[in-house]
Amino acid sequence: MNGDARSPAPPARPRTATAVAASLALAVGLAAAPVAAQPEWRVPPLLDGRLLVGGDVSATMGSRDRGFYNHTDYDISLLRYVSVQFDAEWRVGDRASIVGQIRSENDHGVHASAWLVRLRPMARVPLTFEAGRLPHVFGQATNRRYGSDNPLIGLPLGYQYLTSLRADSVALSADALLRSRGRGWLLSYPQGLGSPDDAAGVPIVAALRWDTGVKATWDAGGIVEASLALTVGSLSQPRVDDDNGGRQVAARVVARPAAALAIGMSAARGAYLADVARTAVAGYTGSARRDWYQSAVGADVEWSLGHWLARAEVLTSRWRTPRLARPLLPDHLDATSGMVEARYRVHPRAWLAGRAEHLWFSRITGTVFGGEATTWDAPVTRVEAGIGLLLTRQLVLKSSYQHAWRDAGRVRSPHLGAAQLSFWF
Numbered sequence: 362m363n364g365d366a367r368s369p370a371p372p373a374r375p376r377t378a379t380a381v382a383a384s385l386a387l388a389v390g391l392a393a394a395p396v397a398a399q400p401e402w403r404v405p406p407l408l409d410g411r412l413l414v415g416g417d418v419s420a421t422m423g424s425r426d427r428g429f430y431n432h433t434d435y436d437i438s439l440l441r442y443v444s445v446q447f448d449a450e451w452r453v454g455d456r457a458s459i460v461g462q463i464r465s466e467n468d469h470g471v472h473a474s475a476w477l478v479r480l481r482p483m484a485r486v487p488l489t490f491e492a493g494r495l496p497h498v499f500g501q502a503t504n505r506r507y508g509s510d511n512p513l514i515g516l517p518l519g520y521q522y523l524t525s526l527r528a529d530s531v532a533l534s535a536d537a538l539l540r541s542r543g544r545g546w547l548l549s550y551p552q553g554l555g556s557p558d559d560a561a562g563v564p565i566v567a568a569l570r571w572d573t574g575v576k577a578t579w580d581a582g583g584i585v586e587a588s589l590a591l592t593v594g595s596l597s598q599p600r601v602d603d604d605n606g607g608r609q610v611a612a613r614v615v616a617r618p619a620a621a622l623a624i625g626m627s628a629a630r631g632a633y634l635a636d637v638a639r640t641a642v643a644g645y646t647g648s649a650r651r652d653w654y655q656s657a658v659g660a661d662v663e664w665s666l667g668h669w670l671a672r673a674e675v676l677t678s679r680w681r682t683p684r685l686a687r688p689l690l691p692d693h694l695d696a697t698s699g700m701v702e703a704r705y706r707v708h709p710r711a712w713l714a715g716r717a718e719h720l721w722f723s724r725i726t727g728t729v730f731g732g733e734a735t736t737w738d739a740p741v742t743r744v745e746a747g748i749g750l751l752l753t754r755q756l757v758l759k760s761s762y763q764h765a766w767r768d769a770g771r772v773r774s775p776h777l778g779a780a781q782l783s784f785w786f
Contacts, residue, residue: 401754401755402755402786403415403786404786408451410452411451411452411453412449412450412451412452413449413450413452414447414448414449415447415448415449415785415786416445416446416447416448416785416786417444417446417506417508417509417783417784417785417786418444418445418446418508418783418784418785419442419443419444419507419508419781419782419783419784420442420443420444420781420782420783421439421440421441421442421443421514421779421780421781422440422441422779422780422781423440423441423514423777423778423779423780424440424775424776424777424778424779425438425440425441426438426440426441426775426777427771427772427775428765428767428770428771428772428773428775429523429545429546429547429770429771430522430741430743430763430765430775430777431515431516431521431763431777432521432523432546432561433521433523433564433567433569434523434561434563434564434567434570435466435469435569435570436561437466437467437469439514439515439516439521440514440515440777440779441467442466442467443466443467444464444465444466444507444508445464445465446462446463446464446465446474447462447463447464448460448461448462448475449461449462455484456480456481456482456483456484457478457479457480457481458478458479459476459477459478459479460475460476460477460478460479460493461473461475461476461477462474462475462476473494474494474570474571475493475494475495475496475571476493476494477491477492477493477494477495478491478492478493479491487579487580487581487582488577488578488579489577489578489580490575490576490577490578491575491576491577491578492574492575492576493573494571494572494573494601495571495572495573495574495575495576495590495592496571497566497568497571497572497596497599497611497629498576498588498589498590498611498612498613498627498629499566499596499611499613499627499628499629499657499659500519500520500566500568500613500625500627500659500661500674500676501625501659501661501663501672501674502516502517502520502566502568502674503520503566503568506785507569508757508781508783508785509757509783509785512670512702512704512712512714512747512749512759513702513714513715513716513745513746513747513759513761514745514747514759514761514779514781515716515743515745515761515763516568516569517674517698517700517702517716517718518698518700518718518719518720518741518743519564519565519566519674519676519698519700519718519720520564520565520566520567520568521564521567521568521569522545522564522565522698522720522741523545523546523561523562523563523564524545524562524563524564524565524696524722524738525538525541525542525543525544525545525548525562525737525738526538526545526562526563526680526682526694526737526738527548527550527555527556527560527561527562527563527638528563528597528598528633528634528635528638529555529556529560529635529637529638530549530550530553530554530555530556530557530560530637530638531550531553531554531555531634531638531641531642531682531683531685532550532552532553532690533550533552533553533554533685533686534552534685534686534687534688534689534690534727535688535689535690535725535726535727535737536551536552536688536727536728536729537550537551537552537553538550538690538725538727538737539725539727539729539730539735539737540729542735542736542737542738542739542769542770543738543739543767543768543769543770543771543773544562544769544770544771545561545562545738546561546562547559547560547561548560548561548562552686554638554641554642554645554685555635555637555638555641555642556635556637556638563597563598563633564597565596565597565657565676565678565696565698566596566597566657566676567596567597567598567599570599571599572590572592572593572594572595572599572600572609573592573593573594573599573600573601573602574590574591574592574593574608574609575590575591575592576588576589576590576591577589577590583617584616584617584618585614585615585616585617586614586615587612587613587614587615588612588613588614589610589611589612590609590610590611590612591608591609591610592608592609592611592631593607593608593609594609594631594633595607595609595629595631595632595633595654595655596609596611596629596631596655596657596678597633597655597678597680598633598635598655604635604636605632605633605634605635605636605639605652606632606636606652607631607632607633607652607654608631608632609629609630609631609632610629610630610631611627611628611629611630611631612627612628612629613625613626613627613628614626614627621664621665621666622662622663622664623662623663623664624661624662625659625660625661625662625663626658626659626660627657627658627659627660627661628657628658628659629655629656629657629658630654630655630656630657631654631655632652632653632654632655633653633654633655633680634652634653639651639652639653642683642685645685646683646685653680653681653682653683654680654681655678655679655680655681656678656679656681657676657677657678657679658676658677659674659675659676659677660674660675661673661674661675662674668705668706668707669703669704669705670703670704670705671701671702671703671704672700672701672702672703673699673700673701673702674698674699674700675697675698675699676697676698676699677695677696677697677698678695678696678697679693679694679695680693680694680695681693682694688726688727688728690725691723691725693723694722694723694725694737695722695723696720696721696722696723696738697720697721698718698719698720698721699718699719699721700716700717700718700719701716701717701718702714702715702716702717703715703716704749709751710750710751710752711748711749711750711751712748712749713746713747713748713749714746714747714748714749714761715744715745715746715747716743716744716745716746717743717744718742718743718744719740719741719742719743720740720741720742721736721740722736722737722738722739722740723736723737724736724737725737738769739767739768739769739770740767740768741765741766741767742765742766742767743763743764743765743766744763744764744765745761745762745763745764746761746762747759747760747761747762748760748761755784755785755786756782756783756784757782757783757784758780758781758782759780759781759782759783760778760779760780760781761778761779761781762776762777762778763775763776763777763778763779764776764777765777
């Protein structure tokens with residue numbers, strides 16, 4: 362069974378609300394004691410300390426997002442999301458370990474979301490190799506736990522928002538793509554090649570899914586960390602199995618000139634268009650099949666001082682696209698996301714957080730919209746503000762409010778609220 366493709370699933374059922382309510386009742390009881398007096402619960406090391414087990418559970422209940430601003434490519438809304446995750450690391454020797462992760466999300470069953478072998482060949486050389494299903498070597502948010510490390514409930518747009526570009530189907534013309542603006546949650550082009558089924562578009566980075574390949578990391582004492590990976594998928598289309606014969610190369614460097622400051626740079630280039638679309642394009646044009654690449658770069662910074670934690674990031678992606686019928690598409694489509702977020706601790710157990718972000722798209726020209734140059738997808742602006750409360754050392758309650766704007770799609774200016782309870786161990 363393909364670990365990347367899933368048939369559309371029904372929305373989270375009302376039992377999500379029951380789970381959240383029960384969890385909240387439990388949280389109130391656990392929060393009675395001061396945090397400093399509460400023990401930290403962890404699964405003790407097993408097999409003489411060689412097996413480490415951990416995980417987290419999060420339950421979110423919020424508004425029905427009828428505009429699909431918070432949808433992921435697994436047909437899940439992050440505002441109505443229940444996730445249970447278990448992690449394990451088996452230390453085979455002093456310099457080798459096997460790492461695995463299983464996860465259950467809403468009604469999608471249980472699946473292996475990560476599995477890899479980690480090796481450090483030389484004890485005195487800070488070089489580590491990993492092979493298997495790996496987190497993205499790109500960007501700021503891909504290596505953070507969604508529930509416990511995210512100050513808000515929504516993910517940044519660049520890591521989740523579904524554009525009107527698909528990996529298994531291509532728009533035949535500029536008009537076909539322009540008529541699909543704002544429909545990335547589920548679309549088929551009015552005129553297209555490839556898969557005829559309705560399916561979700563791709564984000565810039567699919568942060569909740571991991572890719573498959575090999576990775577090398579050099580850590581110079583925490584001051585500079587550099588990673589390089591070769592994988593079978595791309596940032597927007599991570600894979601368990603290969604669907605196009607292409608590969609992705611990704612690199613990331615993080616410098617920490619001070620304990621409170623981290624500066625990151627990322628780059629990636631990988632084939633994203635699936636064989637079903639590549640074959641259809643080759644048949645239409647009568648030319649040999651070729652790879653169609655996604656190229657992306659990113660820059661980010663994280664800074665902390667006293668009660669403050671602030672982050673900023675810019676991601677830009679370019680997808681090479683076939684030029685088939687008139688009015689012709691350009692040979693590439695661009696998208697850029699930018700965000701700033703901050704968290705301020707008003708109390709050892711409570712914080713306020715906010716995020717402002719925007720998603721831009723390049724312009725193309727067709728016969729629709731009066732023949733004027735128009736963005737190939739609808740630009741999105743979103744603000745989110747929330748509060749967090751540390752109920753115990755490991756139990757966190759968050760509540761947030763979102764407001765977004767775009768000029769196309771089913772809902773153009775939604776007001777959305779949600780509450781989330783997360784427990785890590």
